[in-house]
Amino acid sequence: MYRAPVEEIGHMLTHVAGLKKMLDEGLTGDLSPDLVEAILAEAGRFASEEIAPLARVGDEKGAQLKDGKVITPPGWPELYRKWRQGGWNALAAPEHWGGQGLPMMLAVAALEMWNSGSMAFAIGPTLTMGAIDALEKHASEDLKKAYMEKLVTGEWMGTMNLTEPQAGSDLGALKTRAERAADGTYRIFGQKIFITYGEQDFTDNIVHLVLARLPDAPAGTKGISLFLVPKFLMGDDGSLGPHNDVFCASIEHKLGIHGSPTCTMIYGDGKFGATPGAVGWLVGEENRGLACMFTMMNNARLAVGMQGVAVAEAAYQKALAYARERRQGRVPNTTGSEMSPIVEHPDIKRTLLTMKAMTQAARAIAYSCAHAIDMARLTGGEEVVHWQQRANLLTPLAKAFPTDVGVEVASLGLQVHGGMGYIEETGAAALLRDARIAPIYEGTNGIQAIDLVARKLPQGNGAHVRGFIAELRQDAETVRGANMPELGDTGEYLGAALDDLEEATEHLLRLLDEEQAEAALYGATPYLRLFALAAGATMVARGAVSAKSAAQARLSRYLAENHLAETAALKRTVVEGADSLLAAAGELEEG
Amino acid sequence: MYRAPVEEIGHMLTHVAGLKKMLDEGLTGDLSPDLVEAILAEAGRFASEEIAPLARVGDEKGAQLKDGKVITPPGWPELYRKWRQGGWNALAAPEHWGGQGLPMMLAVAALEMWNSGSMAFAIGPTLTMGAIDALEKHASEDLKKAYMEKLVTGEWMGTMNLTEPQAGSDLGALKTRAERAADGTYRIFGQKIFITYGEQDFTDNIVHLVLARLPDAPAGTKGISLFLVPKFLMGDDGSLGPHNDVFCASIEHKLGIHGSPTCTMIYGDGKFGATPGAVGWLVGEENRGLACMFTMMNNARLAVGMQGVAVAEAAYQKALAYARERRQGRVPNTTGSEMSPIVEHPDIKRTLLTMKAMTQAARAIAYSCAHAIDMARLTGGEEVVHWQQRANLLTPLAKAFPTDVGVEVASLGLQVHGGMGYIEETGAAALLRDARIAPIYEGTNGIQAIDLVARKLPQGNGAHVRGFIAELRQDAETVRGANMPELGDTGEYLGAALDDLEEATEHLLRLLDEEQAEAALYGATPYLRLFALAAGATMVARGAVSAKSAAQARLSRYLAENHLAETAALKRTVVEGADSLLAAAGELEEG
Structure with a gap:
């Protein structure tokens, strides 16, 4: 059963995504670290104890349409009532309509845990939050007066x-x-x-x-x-x-x-x-409706990204628990005649570490996006532009990469269960089935990649993305100089990955500059993956150094030394792959 | 609806997997190219016209257990009756029990098409074929007399x-x-x-x-x-x-x-x-039961590999048809105001080509494995040992890589359908659900990777695998010298991929030699992927050259220039990744 990883989420918010600095600088009023911790713990408790136990029945019974009425799964209306009575609907809503006005970062962390409990349940309130956001920004005062309070409480x-x-x-x-x-x-x-x-x-x-x-x-x-x-x-x-x-x-x-x-x-x-x-x-x-809807859609994209993180986390926990329990074969140098827990087998170790490391990279990107959204709201002057551009840049990454990771990790989790994973009663398959929608809705991941290349890279003629990469390089330097033996060669691997990111970025900016947008788009999907891997791994490593955590450093090293090599391949695809793609694609359109 | 790709399968058998040479040398009696073509066409017709139309009802109704009896989906018993009356059960069975004794290559090609029609249906007869094989090799004459004929006809x-x-x-x-x-x-x-x-x-x-x-x-x-x-x-x-x-x-x-x-x-x-x-x-x-069962399991592993190829092919066809039909947005430089078919969008083109190219690489490896099994049976003397070792080496590759590709391609196919892909009525999701078992049963793909590294690499102290890589290098040379402009830099890309394969292979052989089997196993899964990518891409390119096919050459180039870069990443993981994995894995066993 899912247990909310409150400590790990706290680490990510504080040491990776900039919550500490935000609190220290007083940008969030009287929000204290203690209060943050209390909110996370309580949101996590609700996810683990209230939502997660009703996930299975939700999957099995599903929603039904009878005589024009939709019947949600048994226990779900009561679950929703508890949820809104707990005040969760109001977490990030505007204070003047009864909300708590907490930062997006906290809302997103809570959202992750609720989605780990049940994606199918948590998506409902997520849409209400999006509606609140759109109405707050664009609706007339009369409309707001009529609807906002009841949306904020979750009564509607x-x-x-x-x-x-x-x-x-x-x-x-x-x-x-x-x-x-x-x-x-x-x-x-x-x-x-x-x-x-x-x-x-x-x-x-x-x-x-x-x-x-x-x-x-x-x-x-x-x-x-x-x-x-x-x-x-x-x-x-x-x-x-x-x-x-x-x-x-x-x-x-x-x-x-x-x-x-x-x-x-x-x-x-x-x-x-x-x-x-x-x-x-x-x-x-x-x-002007599309502009209004885009406000809502950007936050919804981040929310869907959180679903990817959430399912990945749930799948990792489930697979780890199974691997510790299930015994098959014997690893070398074990004493006694008992079979070994499969978690001791090399290939299972690799699988579980990949699940964990990729989940963290996805979470780092998503929380960093939430941080940028908060900063754009809480800062002033020039800073607002900077943080708005950062949020713009990170949104497609925070939607696409975590949702791809959600599917990959859920699929690996199913695999760890062996034959049992294919049986619905185990619940591993349900996580994969749930996860599979997230790369599709709120703009397919292909659309996100196009958005990243065609609209986000050109911000400030490429100045913003270049600045971001420079920041990541600074982080890699910090990692290199951190003197933590657990990091191994992480700093060097990050440096090489950021070289790949820079080279691919400059290649695409050049194509855009030469008005070869279509050529640039052929590499959009591998570019997004490259960007997210390089940035995510850098963020995870930064967090390990900031928290001086040996465990985080070891995981960060695993991520760097086992998965960052992919960036070179992706870069080559972005830079060299388009011609062969164009040549081969002709036949697709025939027939 | 699925259409059996008889021509492409014929190309693969003839120009990639060595059927032409086998026929030319008279190893298969009076089997002629015309007869091969006729059998493929007829097996394909059965798959497209008889099996495929009943796939949907099979998924929806499923098999049911009622009062101790299993009821298969509506129409399936009749479908099975037609199937066995068509003589398909006897295709590769021994002639003295009423079988047709055709080469494994043909059986496997037919099996692919039946599985594209419906994996759930085709798996049944596959197990009968396995039983025939095990009994033929290990059972007493009395047992054979009692059971073989009825198994060969499919009556039982x-x-x-x-x-x-x-x-x-x-x-x-x-x-x-x-x-x-x-x-x-x-x-x-x-x-x-x-x-x-x-x-x-x-x-x-x-x-x-x-x-x-x-x-x-x-x-x-x-x-x-x-x-x-x-x-x-x-x-x-x-x-x-x-x-x-x-x-x-x-x-x-x-x-x-x-x-x-x-x-x-x-x-x-x-x-x-x-x-x-x-x-x-x-x-x-x-x-000695396990030895008997292994006969059956090896062929079953190849058969499961075919399921991966089969689902990938079905998913590709479905996605391509949808992408030609579905219109959204407008690509640059189109005239008129109509929306463009999504097949014209760059990112969809990349997705479809990846699906097609990976399906071909998987098919090339699986058919080559079938070829080796045939050659071990049909040749004599030293050659038998060579081909048996080749079959041994290719079996884990032919099981794991195509089944991973099956899941990947089915998932991409679902993605091409957008929101419709998530709706069960479309059928794209069912392909992913079906495909997901294949990496698990008949030995999980993790077990296949272990088998490859621990048992297949050491054959002849590494001489066999080295010989195979040398053959692939020869192919890459042929491609480089082929003077087909459609191949672009395929030969160079293949050469680099084979360098990666060789380096990783030598690294693992060294570890095995130093009795560091466990260390070698940490890299087993990425090594299997590296091996299959390098070998599969080389085989596809060889086929393009052999057939002098411009279309095949363009696809081969796409595969080389867009997916072979992955081999460098995988090699680095195999060679450099184990230490960080070991360091991070400690925490997995706690808790």
């Missing part, structure tokens, strides 16, 4: 409605229609698919944020507006009024996250109300 | 009963008991788990091959004997007699291959018969 949940059958990665293709009504509201008509918790039995109202197109809107992404569409309209006294013209037509039968209802939502079909059309309120300006 | 199916709860990778720990009876038969008592098609509704009898231990047997693997235990005993006239004391107690709820019943088999519980004990006949000698 929020959803994101973007995807349509013909509009997935390409939101510009969306067709959902919004018509202006005489009273300043709008009527929404259309179908949205893949809507997470679009319908549920946790809360008595649901606040949908919906992208739609006005009749006179420009084509493409510049003609999209964002609307708030509640499931139930409110009376003047704030009581729940009539059912809005929106319903869940079906839910998907998915590979994993079975407890999370994935809904097809129909707006304006005339099922409810006197005249067809779901009543909606504009959020932000007309035709 | 065979199973392999090895695993017990405490004895998985470590068969020495098995406890199933065999007692000598007065009439020369034996009575078997015990529980076997994970028995594929241990019970089914395809055939009216089932021939179980069971590993068990005699009362006076030595401990460990040297005290294991092999028994034939039929579900129904036979009367003297060959008619089916009483039910033997064996039954299926439960079937597993698995991640994938739902159509394949995975049974817990109970022997000698007294459920059937007057006195408890399942009646069994000894196969081979007492206490």
Whole structure:
């Protein structure tokens, strides 16, 4: 059973991702290290003791649609009630709406633990937090007054409605229609698919944020507006009024996250109300909806990245426990006739260390992204630009790399279980099934790689990414000079990996400069991996030195000496691979 | 829907794996290229038109256990009947028992296609073929007379009963008991788990091959004997007699291959018969059972490797079809306002080419292993030793690499589908779920890596592996001198990869020579991957040159220039990674 790794998370926040400095400089008000520790411990307790025990039933029973109502798994509505009564929904929400206004770093650490407990459960509240964030930044005061408090307490949940059958990665293709009504509201008509918790039995109202197109809107992404569409309209006294013209037509039968209802939502079909059309309120300006949604999507991307870290951590713990328990064969030089625990076999050791080291690298990147988001909010002047660019740069890395790692580590964890791993009762396979969505939703990892290369590298004509690499080089120097024998040659390995990162970066910047964007994109996915490996390993090593931790140093060395060699291969692919790819790809389009 | 890639398979057999030479030298009797082509076409037709259409229902309904009987998915018993009436069961079986005695290469090619149609279906007959093989080599004439014909026609199916709860990778720990009876038969008592098609509704009898231990047997693997235990005993006239004391107690709820019943088999519980004990006949000698089973297991390992190739091929076809159909976004320089098929996007191109190239590398290794098995049977004198060693060397590569590739490619295929890939109706997720067992059963891929390093490298004090690498170098030279511009720098890349392979090999041989087997095993898994990548890419390139195929040359170049850089990383891990692994692994055993 999952146990929240509170100490390791504390180490990561403090020594890797900059929480210590943030607290020392007083950027977070009266937040003390003790309070941080207490919050982490309590969030971890909720994950281990309340959420994790209900993960299995969630996977087995799944969410069901019956007579137009979604029934979540047994015990889940009660679990949600406990969760919101614990105040967890309000953790990072604005204080003036009843939230605790804690830094994103803490929210993200808690989110990791809840997702380790159950991804399918934790994704629901994550979307509410995203809705709060979008409304806080873009909605009118009237809208906020009507909705924010109940979203912050979790009395109501929020959803994101973007995807349509013909509009997935390409939101510009969306067709959902919004018509202006005489009273300043709008009527929404259309179908949205893949809507997470679009319908549920946790809360008595649901606040949908919906992208739609006005009749006179420009084509493409510049003609999209964002609307708030509640499931139930409110009376003047704030009581729940009539059912809005929106319903869940079906839910998907998915590979994993079975407890999370994935809904097809129909707006304006005339099922409810006197005249067809779901009543909606504009959020932000007309035709500027995508910008509003991007606020929400960036944080959602980090949140999905956390799911990758979370599943990897859960899979590692599960595999380690099994490897300590399960006995097969005998390792050399053992006394007695008993079989050895498989954790003593060389190949299993390698597998478990890879799982652990990659999980840490992923966590380091994700928490560093959260730190940048916090700093952009908490600092002033020039610093804001710097930290906003840092958050921009780290977001695609923090979404794609941890979610890839989540799948890889969950798959390795299944493998450690041998034949038992393939049996559903063991639970190892469920982690892989759950993990597999994370590289897809909130922008596929391919889209993240494109975002990294095409939009994030050119920030400040490449100045920001160059500055970041220079910082990482400084860290590698610190590691090299740390005089910790447990680090072995980590500093040298980091230096070589950062050389690879720099070379690949300069190659791509040159291509972008020469307006060869397409050529640059051929290397986007291997480049993202290279970037994340080099940066993640450097961050983990920095943490080991900062904390003077021998155990962290040994793990950091394992990561450097066993996995950083991959950066040279990735660099070569980025720099040399595009021509052969172009030559071979011709045949793909035929047939 | 899957279409058997008969042409590509023919290319692989002929130009990569040595079928042409085998036919030219008359080693296979009157087997002509035309006949080969006809058999492949017909086996492919059966896979595409008969098996593949029933894959989905197999996944959805799965095998069920009801009142002690296993019910396979709707349509599957009829499918099996068609399959055996087509004579497919007899393809590689000995001619004197009614088989066609065709080379393993052809059997393996057909097996690939059937597994692409449905892994869960094709695994059943595969086990019968294994049983035929073990009985042919080790059983008495009487036993053969009683069972071989019906196994060869497929009227009865065979199973392999090895695993017990405490004895998985470590068969020495098995406890199933065999007692000598007065009439020369034996009575078997015990529980076997994970028995594929241990019970089914395809055939009216089932021939179980069971590993068990005699009362006076030595401990460990040297005290294991092999028994034939039929579900129904036979009367003297060959008619089916009483039910033997064996039954299926439960079937597993698995991640994938739902159509394949995975049974817990109970022997000698007294459920059937007057006195408890399942009646069994000894196969081979007492206490030599493991040697008999290894005959069967080696071929089974190659067969499982084929499952990896098969799922990869099916996943590639599915993803390619989707990518040609699905439109999102617009690639630069397109005219008109329509969205582009995603196959035109750079990152999707890379993904699809990686899927295709890795599938080909895996196929090249697996078919080459089949070729070596054929040559060991068809040649004489010194050559037999050479080819047997080659088959020994290639078997762990042919099991582990293609099954890893199967999982990787199925996962990439799911990713190409975006959100639709996560929905079960699409079928992409089912391929990943099916593929995931193959790296586990028939010896986990970790066990394969250990086998490669500890047992296969030392063959002839390393002479065999060195000879094989020298052959690959010769191929790389041929590629370099081929004067095919489509190959780009493939020859140089291959040369560098083979340098890496040689360096890692010599490093491991040195460790083995210095009796540091454990240190060598720390690098076993990355070494296997390195070996397979270097050898697979070389074989694919050799095939392109031999066939003078521009398309194959372009794919070969993509593989070399985009994936061979990985060999340097793997070599570094093998040569430099063990110390840091040992240092970090201490903590795994605590707690």
